[in-house]
Amino acid sequence: MQQIIGHIIIGIGLLFLAFGILGIFRFSNFYARILVASKIDTVAFLTILAGVIVRQGWSAFSLRVVLILVIMLLINPLITHIITRSAYLSGYKVKKED
Amino acid sequence: MNRRLYNIFIVLICLLVWMILIEKPTYLNAAVGASLAIGAVWFNSRVLHHDRESEVFRLQPLIFPFYILYLLLQIYIAGIQTIGKIITGNIHPDIVDIETQLENDLYICFLANSITLTPGTVTIDKEGQKLKVLWLNCETKDKEKAGEMIKGKFEKILRKG
Amino acid sequence: MTFMFLSVAMSVLAALAMASVVRVVIGPTVWDRLMCFNLITSKICMLVVLYAAMTERSYLLDLAITFVLLGFISVIFIANAIQKRGKI
Structure with a gap:
């Protein structure tokens, strides 16, 4: 029962991830792409790792997965921020989507 | 501390x-x-470090569990809204300036990272108490209204600490 | 059944990572390539976690931690070098 719930949560995470990839190819503006893609990726990462935690139950394995989750939550906004800042300070203009 | x-x-x-x-x-x-x-x-x-940073910031540990729960809730709500915007495809990305009333540098850092972690907004730059934010669905360029819509309750929770 | 599901999930993840590689190849700007490099790094991390859950070996998770940290450092340095036009 526990394993089936975990599998359902992992499946929902894969669905989020597929929408993120769709967003990368759909928009023609760089800023729209980075806003859509990185963020859907955050949600998908949270959901898939939560699914693995539910599947494994309370053990040393789950504690390590929680550690990976905390590290990812700390560094993911930094990566998005520094890529966008690099593009903005290099003079890439925000255009309307055409 | x-x-x-x-x-x-x-x-x-x-x-x-x-x-x-x-x-x-x-x-x-x-x-x-x-x-x-x-x-x-x-x-x-x-x-x-050679004791360069002599200032140690003050933290309130009691507000953090509540803050993290609220942050996770907001991440999921905004993620589902972003999926709707991907499917329909009407987006207007633009850059707005907002202002914050927080004075502690550490809390401004928390606020900026929370804005970046929530899908749909990315913090680009910070000068003092002004933040430059890239917004996926820019409805208004007014400073106060945009700040109210972007910051949400994060600032209210952090101001209690 | 659990073996089956996790294998299918890992195949889907690998296919999505290959789809991001397409954006790395055709991306018009260098920041598109950096962004998709970050996406591929996080997908490989998820792949390692799912494989560790499938085979019940917890030491594989150390690889995932190392991968996340290496991707973080490389993206930060490349983005900074582009912003300062090659002068670090």
Whole structure:
């Protein structure tokens, strides 16, 4: 029962991830792409790792997965921020989507 | 929170990470981890930093569980809204300036990272109390209204601490 | 059944990572390539976690931690070098 719930949560995470990839190819503006893609990726990462935690139950394995989750939550906004800042300070203009 | 209490806090966090990674909670492992953590903190404060940052920020530990729960809720709500915007395809990305009333630099850092972690907004730059935010669905360029819509309740929770 | 599901999930993840590689190849700007490099790094991390859950070996998770940290450092340095036009 526990394993089936975990599998359902992992499946929902894969669905989020597929929408993120769709967003990368759909928009023609760089800023729209980075806003859509990185963020859907955050949600998908949270959901898939939560699914693995539910599947494994309370053990040393789950504690390590929680550690990976905390590290990812700390560094993911930094990566998005520094890529966008690099593009903005290099003079890439925000255009309307055409 | 003075300097010594801050160092003890860092040692405890390092010890926790060590015990999670080593997976066998015995006294010998705990002793080795504690000595390594104390050595790392001593090296970091004496050799690397030269006591340049003498200011230690004040933290309220009580608001953080509530803050993290609210942050996770907001991440999921905004993620589902972003999926709707991907399917319909009507987006207007633009850059707005907002202002915050927080004065502590650490809390402004928390606020900016929370804005970046929530899908649909990315912080680009910070000068003093002004933040430059890239917004996926820019409805208004007015400073106050945009700030109200982007910051949400994050600022109210942080101002209590 | 659990073996089956996790294998299928890992195949889907690998296919999505290959789809991001397409954006790395055709991306018009260098920041597109950096962004998709970050996406591929996080997908490989998820792949390692799912494989560790499938085979019940917890030491594989150390690889995932190392991968996340290496991707973080490389993206930060490349983005900074581009912003300062090659001067670090």
